[in-house]
Amino acid sequence: MKNKRAEHYDRLTHPLVREDGVLRRATWEEALDRAAEGFRRNVARHGPDAFAMLSCARSTNEMNYVAQKFTRVVVGTNNVDSCNRTCHAPSVAGLSAAFGSGGGTSSYKEVEDTDVIVLWGSAARNAHPIFFQHVLKGIHGGARMFAVDPRRTGTAQWADRWLGLNVGTDIPLAHAVAREIIHAGLHNTAFIERATEGFEEFAASVEPWTLNVAEQVTGVPAEAIRELAHAYARADRAQLCWTLGITEHHNATDNVRALINLSLLTGHVGRYGSGLSPLRGQNNVQGGGDMGAIPNRLPGFQDILDPAIRAKFEQEWQAPIQPRYGLTLTDMLEAMAEGEVTTCYLIGENPVQSEADSLSCVKRLSMLDHLVVQDIFLTKTAQMADVVLPASAAWCESDGTFTNSERRVQRVRRAVSPPGEARDDIWILCEMARRLGHDWSYESSEQVWDEVRRMSPAHTGMTYQRLADLQGIQWPCPSEDSVEPPFLHGRLWETDPAKRGAPAPFAVLRHSPPVDLLDEEYPLRLTTGRTLDSYNTGVQSSGFASPLRKGEQIQLSPEDAARLGLVMGEDARISSRRGSVVAPVHIDPGLRPGLVFMTMHFPDEVDTNVLTIEATCPIAGTAEFKAAAVRVEKLLHAKVG
Amino acid sequence: MTVPLPPPRRLIELTVDGAPVRVPEGSTILDACGGADIPTLCYGDTLTPKNACRVCVVEVEGARTLVPACSRKVEAGMVVGTSTERARHSRKVVLELLASSVDLSTTPRAAGWMEEYGARPDRFGTDAATVEQPVKVDNDLYVRDYAKCILCYKCVDACGDQWQNTFAIGVAGRGFDAMISTEYDAPLTDSACVYCGNCVEVCPTGALSFKSEFDMREAGTWDESQQTQTTTICSYCGVGCNLTLHVQENQIVKVSSPHDNPVTHGNLCIKGRFGYQHVQNVRPPSPVRDESLPEPSPDLATGLRP
Numbered sequence: 001m002k003n004k005r006a007e008h009y010d011r012l013t014h015p016l017v018r019e020d021g022v023l024r025r026a027t028w029e030e031a032l033d034r035a036a037e038g039f040r041r042n043v044a045r046h047g048p049d050a051f052a053m054l055s056c057a058r059s060t061n062e063m064n065y066v067a068q069k070f071t072r073v074v075v076g077t078n079n080v081d082s083c084n085r086t087c088h089a090p091s092v093a094g095l096s097a098a099f100g101s102g103g104g105t106s107s108y109k110e111v112e113d114t115d116v117i118v119l120w121g122s123a124a125r126n127a128h129p130i131f132f133q134h135v136l137k138g139i140h141g142g143a144r145m146f147a148v149d150p151r152r153t154g155t156a157q158w159a160d161r162w163l164g165l166n167v168g169t170d171i172p173l174a175h176a177v178a179r180e181i182i183h184a185g186l187h188n189t190a191f192i193e194r195a196t197e198g199f200e201e202f203a204a205s206v207e208p209w210t211l212n213v214a215e216q217v218t219g220v221p222a223e224a225i226r227e228l229a230h231a232y233a234r235a236d237r238a239q240l241c242w243t244l245g246i247t248e249h250h251n252a253t254d255n256v257r258a259l260i261n262l263s264l265l266t267g268h269v270g271r272y273g274s275g276l277s278p279l280r281g282q283n284n285v286q287g288g289g290d291m292g293a294i295p296n297r298l299p300g301f302q303d304i305l306d307p308a309i310r311a312k313f314e315q316e317w318q319a320p321i322q323p324r325y326g327l328t329l330t331d332m333l334e335a336m337a338e339g340e341v342t343t344c345y346l347i348g349e350n351p352v353q354s355e356a357d358s359l360s361c362v363k364r365l366s367m368l369d370h371l372v373v374q375d376i377f378l379t380k381t382a383q384m385a386d387v388v389l390p391a392s393a394a395w396c397e398s399d400g401t402f403t404n405s406e407r408r409v410q411r412v413r414r415a416v417s418p419p420g421e422a423r424d425d426i427w428i429l430c431e432m433a434r435r436l437g438h439d440w441s442y443e444s445s446e447q448v449w450d451e452v453r454r455m456s457p458a459h460t461g462m463t464y465q466r467l468a469d470l471q472g473i474q475w476p477c478p479s480e481d482s483v484e485p486p487f488l489h490g491r492l493w494e495t496d497p498a499k500r501g502a503p504a505p506f507a508v509l510r511h512s513p514p515v516d517l518l519d520e521e522y523p524l525r526l527t528t529g530r531t532l533d534s535y536n537t538g539v540q541s542s543g544f545a546s547p548l549r550k551g552e553q554i555q556l557s558p559e560d561a562a563r564l565g566l567v568m569g570e571d572a573r574i575s576s577r578r579g580s581v582v583a584p585v586h587i588d589p590g591l592r593p594g595l596v597f598m599t600m601h602f603p604d605e606v607d608t609n610v611l612t613i614e615a616t617c618p619i620a621g622t623a624e625f626k627a628a629a630v631r632v633e634k635l636l637h638a639k640v641g
Numbered sequence: 642m643t644v645p646l647p648p649p650r651r652l653i654e655l656t657v658d659g660a661p662v663r664v665p666e667g668s669t670i671l672d673a674c675g676g677a678d679i680p681t682l683c684y685g686d687t688l689t690p691k692n693a694c695r696v697c698v699v700e701v702e703g704a705r706t707l708v709p710a711c712s713r714k715v716e717a718g719m720v721v722g723t724s725t726e727r728a729r730h731s732r733k734v735v736l737e738l739l740a741s742s743v744d745l746s747t748t749p750r751a752a753g754w755m756e757e758y759g760a761r762p763d764r765f766g767t768d769a770a771t772v773e774q775p776v777k778v779d780n781d782l783y784v785r786d787y788a789k790c791i792l793c794y795k796c797v798d799a800c801g802d803q804w805q806n807t808f809a810i811g812v813a814g815r816g817f818d819a820m821i822s823t824e825y826d827a828p829l830t831d832s833a834c835v836y837c838g839n840c841v842e843v844c845p846t847g848a849l850s851f852k853s854e855f856d857m858r859e860a861g862t863w864d865e866s867q868q869t870q871t872t873t874i875c876s877y878c879g880v881g882c883n884l885t886l887h888v889q890e891n892q893i894v895k896v897s898s899p900h901d902n903p904v905t906h907g908n909l910c911i912k913g914r915f916g917y918q919h920v921q922n923v924r925p926p927s928p929v930r931d932e933s934l935p936e937p938s939p940d941l942a943t944g945l946r947p
Contacts, residue, residue: 547834
């Protein structure tokens with residue numbers, strides 16, 4: 001098959017403003033004046049909550065700090081969020097509900113030193129290749145690895161056992177594992193008594209999920225479920241890692257809680273080598289949330305509803321903070337449809353192509369009175385804007401920090417100058433603030449960071465110098481004189497109840513199958529994901545010539561392909577209840593009959609998110625990208641034209 | 642709260658070039674010779690020693706043969722000579738044998754070592770056998786020039802079970818005909834290669850190089866003295882790999898990763914290693930100025946006004 005070389009995007013090199021319906025070149029003065037004027041107009045007319053900020057999970061901590069400060073201080077609303085909503089918000093919600101903190105509890109190194117590794121809904125071999133090298137070290141060192149995934153992925157090929165469950169049956173599987181552990185007497189009663197609460201109710205709730213019932217629902221053989229349960233519970237140390245296979249569901253936070261339950265049952269949390277790791281998909285999705293670029297937290301993941309916390313920030317910022325949560329990305333899109341959000345400042349995001357049910361997203365953005373997009377490319381979203389501001393690429397054209405999946409804050413350094421008139425995000429935000437009556441100026445990213453360190457106890461000990469000397473520091477780091485252990489929640493193992501703190505609650509959960517039901521008309525389950533060489537909406541990864549890139553494909557099991565009379569390479573039509581696309585067929589023996597797979601990397605050729613459903617998690621707001629009902633058909637005629 | 646620490650290691654005392662040295666048990670002679678400038682080729686700081694090139698040999702008192710410093714562990718009371726006549730002569734011969742058969746023109750420091758040890762590879766005559774062969778350019782990301790390969794096996798180890806676990810390359814043939822090869826010598830595009838470039842990262846001679854470096858060398862524009870190296874963080878996923886960007890004239894020309902980094906240990910994936918081009922895809926300015934466009938706007942950030 002010939003390699004696909006998608007059209008690449010060119011960098012934005014000067015500001016653009018919309019005039020008579022088209023974008024034309026403008027000076028920075030004009031573009032910034034226009035952008036600020038539109039925000040002022042809408043806030044004056046409808047109040048600050050008509051404004052929404054989409055901050056960038058790709059940009060630095062420093063930029064995210066300034067962006068949320070802009071939203072809260074300059075505009076006066078908590079409507080700030082980022083695309084973490086489309087991936088790992090449920091992990092943050094689930095972990096903070098159980099432990100009071102939204103970060104993964106372990107470090108990469110611990111995966112090398114553990115005894116059992118469970119990769120649940122995680123194609124890490126291809127999606128997080130360098131994390132998987134730590135997993136491979138663990139496997140070579142004797143750890144057993146279990147892959148739980150509907151697809152037999154590259155990860156599953158390294159597993160001792162692959163548990164190929166039906167899409168959306170993670171809770172039944174986790175419940176069956178829990179029941180088996182309890183019935184075999186392998187649960188850690190000392191840990192449960194001391195460090196958790198709600199065990200009795202939890203044990204009762206999983207009681208119906210016998211191995212046989214679970215086999216019926218999940219499609220995983222009872223014996224394999226039993227083996228996972230016994231291996232996980234008997235291990236001295238065990239790591240439970242997950243990715244979007246858990247979180248891109250309509251009941252995603254429940255999925256996360258179901259996995260956390262297993263760690264509470266066995267005591268596999270809060271010790272070296274035992275923990276829970278959500279693997280993040282974007283370079284700074286952890287940091288964006290840590291910096292308060294989410295509607296319910298101030299920098300340092302501090303709750304906005306806590307009056308003492310608010311008072312501290314009001315003192316520093318000399319501005320009142322609304323004592324209520326703002327809108328999530330999902331709420332914002334709905335509020336746009338309702339006319340409640342009328343203006344949006346969108347930094348480095350491409351929701352037109354990244355959101356589920358993309359057509360309705362376009363409709364909603366087009367209802368805005370004033371849309372400002374700040375990006376390095378003229379993305380499909382930027383093409384809808386009233387003002388487009390060319391930014392520098394955070395990872396190589398600006399200074400600052402990112403925070404990775406093991407909570408490690410690391411220095412980002414400027415290696416090249418941005419092209420043309422592209423400007424640093426922080427400079428742009430400050431210019432915007434100045435035009436709206438706040439005379440901000442930061443000399444350097446370090447000055448922003450030092451403000452973060454003053455406001456967030458978890459970051460206080462991380463000077464730029466220490467970050468460089470220690471090759472990054474994991475939070476929490478409250479003191480400049482010490483480094484904390486690489487894992488979180490060691491307190492749960494303290495013998496003194498006062499030191500142990502709040503017990504971690506078990507969650508009682510119900511199984512809720514995917515919203516988009518299979519029927520005769522739409523009999524196949526479509527799940528989506530990433531490939532090794534491409535990234536998200538492809539705007540970034542289309543820039544280099546990957547020999548591995550094949551373009552978008554509809555991947556089918558050999559059985560389904562034979563039944564539908566489809567052969568490798570021929571175009572087929574894929575339809576869901578929301579839309580329809582055409583893509584070439586690829587036959588993958590790693591797929592089971594009834595399951596089909598597509599990526600979302602080539603939306604300009606095949607817009608996969610026309611098919612996906614915008615059924616969202618009520619707690620975290622993440623859409624069910626992983627489960628759509630579709631039909632695949634042979635094209636009757638050759639392509640016209 | 643407990644964090645496991647590695648078990649304490651005894652300190653071993655030995656003598657290097659007449660001076661006493663104390664290093665932790667399990668260290669190699671190379672570790673113990675911090676100060677001495679011992680040449681190495683097949684040694685990799687992230688790989689298990691392979692003992693292939695023999696250019697790091699030193700003399701150990703009482704040992705029948707010279708020992709490779711990169712792999713021989715220190716022992717109490719060992720007396721090591723890093724620059725004895727025997728060691729220097731051996732290094733000279735090793736360099737002569739390598740340089741007479743392999744193109745060492747892009748091996749860092751090779752020219753300096755040849756001079757230091759008085760190596761004369763031409764003494765074997767002009768018809769000495771070489772591994773000269775055409776360069777393999779079969780993809781847009783990296784190039785294989787096996788005329789520069791000294792068969793140190795580092796790329797095979799990095800691709801295999803020491804890091805990448807992809808096993809796309811191995812050693813084919815025996816004796817002088819041995820060479821690094823994909824299965825059936827297929828082009829990379831028909832091999833198991835996943836283009837992580839971790840082989841390029843460890844290659845000591847430039848036999849494996851970025852296509853960008855290869856092209857610039859061909860064009861005569863590759864100039865390391867004009868390059869900066871800046872370590873930053875990859876933007877492709879949440880793992881947080883450290884990237885060292887090699888920049889010449891404001892263009893990224895090559896990407897590596899620090900070998901002592903706790904996240905990467907010098908390894909990257911295809912996106913981190915080769916996926917930087919998007920930031921430098923800039924449309925060249927149109928030669929004819931479009932009258933409908935306004936004058937280029939002033940540089941606000943630096944206050945430079947026309």
